[in-house]
Amino acid sequence: MNNKYKILLVEDESNIRTFVTALLEANEYQVISALGCSEAKTMYASHIPDLIILDLGLPDGDGTSFLSELRQKEITPVIVLSARSDEREKVKALDLGANDYVTKPFGSAELLARIRSVLRMYRHSADAGKLPGGKFTLGELVIDYDARRIHIGSEEIKLTQTEYNIIAFLSEHCGKMMTYSAIIKAVWREATDDASIKKLQVNMANIRKKFGSQLGESGYITNELGVGYRMNGDK
Numbered sequence: 001m002n003n004k005y006k007i008l009l010v011e012d013e014s015n016i017r018t019f020v021t022a023l024l025e026a027n028e029y030q031v032i033s034a035l036g037c038s039e040a041k042t043m044y045a046s047h048i049p050d051l052i053i054l055d056l057g058l059p060d061g062d063g064t065s066f067l068s069e070l071r072q073k074e075i076t077p078v079i080v081l082s083a084r085s086d087e088r089e090k091v092k093a094l095d096l097g098a099n100d101y102v103t104k105p106f107g108s109a110e111l112l113a114r115i116r117s118v119l120r121m122y123r124h125s126a127d128a129g130k131l132p133g134g135k136f137t138l139g140e141l142v143i144d145y146d147a148r149r150i151h152i153g154s155e156e157i158k159l160t161q162t163e164y165n166i167i168a169f170l171s172e173h174c175g176k177m178m179t180y181s182a183i184i185k186a187v188w189r190e191a192t193d194d195a196s197i198k199k200l201q202v203n204m205a206n207i208r209k210k211f212g213s214q215l216g217e218s219g220y221i222t223n224e225l226g227v228g229y230r231m232n233g234d235k
Helices: 014-026 037-047 063-071 087-095 108-123 161-172 180-188 194-215
Strands: 006-010 030-034 051-054 078-082 100-103 135-138 141-144 149-152 155-157 221-224 228-231
Touching: 006 014, 006 037, 014 030, 014 108, 030 037, 037 051, 037 063, 051 063, 051 108, 063 078, 063 087, 078 087, 078 108, 087 100, 087 180, 100 108, 135 161, 141 161, 161 180, 161 194, 161 228, 180 194, 180 228
Parallel strands: 006 030, 006 051, 051 078, 078 100
Antiparallel strands: 135 141, 141 149, 149 155, 221 228
């Protein structure tokens, strides 16, 4: 990957800002920094970054306010980098449009991997092969949207209509953690409650059996308990 991407880092803690800036620049990313929401808006308008890394606890407001306002007009990918580890905080940020959520403290390799995955998804988001009407390819996984068929290598994976809809939805958002509520709304058009989450989990368990070992944490789909599912972009 060409790393000449421009990243807006919105972080008020100087030690974290210095560390992340050094890490990103060492990996050939361009870094622009902002200390709060107001400055982030100005820097975004001036530089139009390829990616935003966003803290939530900022001195002039909550980062979710900036995220919500951004999503009204822009699709620029956002990775939340926050000390808030509560599942409700993660779900809220993801539902507001964050592409991923990394909890402090974090590992350098993990953060870089998340950045690569999100940028890869964003870079290919307009590719017809990633959208309904074409074919989605990830490693040996091929989804033919027109035929509604899924293959892993030469083997066709027989899914129910609901199971296919779940996998197709995740593939359309490859690289992004999709919350339970987002998947349930897209697949069943209903509100999220304990029963609907259980229904989703049962379907995912059936998909896991049909995909075999290909679906696990090191495979095509990652599950973050209490939050949602992500189709991995690194295969």
